[in-house]
Amino acid sequence: MSQCALKIDKLPSVRRLPAYLHLLRELSGKGEQFVSSPYLAEKMHIEAILVRKDLELARINGTPRVGYCIADLIKGIEDFLGWGETLDAFLVGVGQLGASILGNRELMNFGLKIVAAFDVNPRKVGATVHGVPVFDSARLEELLSRLQVSIAILCVPAAEAQQVTDVLVASGVKGIWNFTSENLAVPEDVITQKEDLASGLAVLSVKLTRNKPPTH
Amino acid sequence: MSQCALKIDKLPSVRRLPAYLHLLRELSGKGEQFVSSPYLAEKMHIEAILVRKDLELARINGTPRVGYCIADLIKGIEDFLGWGETLDAFLVGVGQLGASILGNRELMNFGLKIVAAFDVNPRKVGATVHGVPVFDSARLEELLSRLQVSIAILCVPAAEAQQVTDVLVASGVKGIWNFTSENLAVPEDVITQKEDLASGLAVLSVKLTRNKPPTH
DNA sequence: AGTAATTTGATAAAATTTTATCTATAAAAA
DNA sequence: TTTTTATAGATAAAATTTTATCAAATTACT
Structure with a gap:
């Protein structure tokens, strides 16, 4: 199997990414630096573990007890979606x-x-x-x-x-x-x-x- | 487990039902009486077996080699969605x-x-x-x-x-x-x-x- | 009438998605 | 410093969704 053939589907996760992006930008605008999966989960009305699974797509590492760096997450999601340049x-x-x-x-x-x-x-x-x-x-x-x-x-x-x-x-x-x-x-x-x-x-x-x- | 607790989720199927309804009404308008799952599948760009699975929700029986009665299907889908009366x-x-x-x-x-x-x-x-x-x-x-x-x-x-x-x-x-x-x-x-x-x-x-x- | 072809519907398998469990880690509290 | 707590991330399990297989049924054709 070639390195290009890896299936990166996860369509349900992809569908949720814009909602994360929206929340993250909002938080960023408020000056927040980090966010945790339980926080995002509560906002999105889904389970925290699902949030973490979704965010794997952004290929960003969080830190225990702290969460994810919001700026990194935003960048990671934008890159994944190809929304870096319009x-x-x-x-x-x-x-x-x-x-x-x-x-x-x-x-x-x-x-x-x-x-x-x-x-x-x-x-x-x-x-x-x-x-x-x-x-x-x-x-x-x-x-x-x-x-x-x-x-x-x-x-x-x-x-x-x-x-x-x-x-x-x-x-x-x-x-x-x-x-x-x-x-x-x-x-x-x-x-x-x-x-x-x-x-x-x-x-x-x-x-x-x-x-x-x-x-x- | 009570008879009310049966989970009738199948959300992806539910999401597709309106598209079937649209096609079926169109066909009905053209005077068609029956429709087959392969036909609907081609229109919807999905597999025929998935169409049959979806249509199970409408609880309508098709007949081999003929397909489904369009009028019954429409009624069945409308009823399932609660779209009988607006x-x-x-x-x-x-x-x-x-x-x-x-x-x-x-x-x-x-x-x-x-x-x-x-x-x-x-x-x-x-x-x-x-x-x-x-x-x-x-x-x-x-x-x-x-x-x-x-x-x-x-x-x-x-x-x-x-x-x-x-x-x-x-x-x-x-x-x-x-x-x-x-x-x-x-x-x-x-x-x-x-x-x-x-x-x-x-x-x-x-x-x-x-x-x-x-x-x- | 008999045969072939097509389609449904039942059952099973595969794939995908979500949820659970547990360990490691970092921060906070004692 | 040690303990506690909260969270990420890995692994595994469960649930859901899609796809495959096949027998039965019905029509069309020979």
């Missing part, structure tokens, strides 16, 4: 959702900088939404190749999702953050990440019904 | 994100009906956003007890999240769909579901970096 991204589809993503100041803290947005609506083209210029979707291909952007945020209506995706892929986009309800078809070397509001609601619904007193 | 919900915080959630027509298909929104901004109070009236946040407690709403969608700034949560909990809210970056503290009998944009981005980032050719 990546440029395009956003396609400046509807309600697209606009709210453009307005999300926090994204910049997450390794992503949206440098341009695209829409088919002529009344939106030319405008600037939260500091991001909106271009005509017809220029997507042109600007993609010009700016060498490899990440796209997809917020178009479901009916157009696959078609836009095909353009993105053809222009060399390697990662698509998919906010549509479509299951996109892409080549093997393109990564898609689908965000699905409903899945969270499903979890909430199930937990709520399980929480109710039985009705028999 | 629940009323309040939305608190009509910012960009809140407004985009109010505008999400699909939510109604997911067992949730937002009957009122709340904001502290006097310029928003009194308005109607996507058909939902916006009230002053000061009236949250009053209207919660009056309308007996048990689900809240939290879209306020992080700094106010816990404070608003305390009001919600005090007024009998049992489920909070949390779109803030705060880890809310709530009593044991209150369910919170935190939506975290960044976690999806983390997965995308990690997969992208793992996808790259090694640099040594």
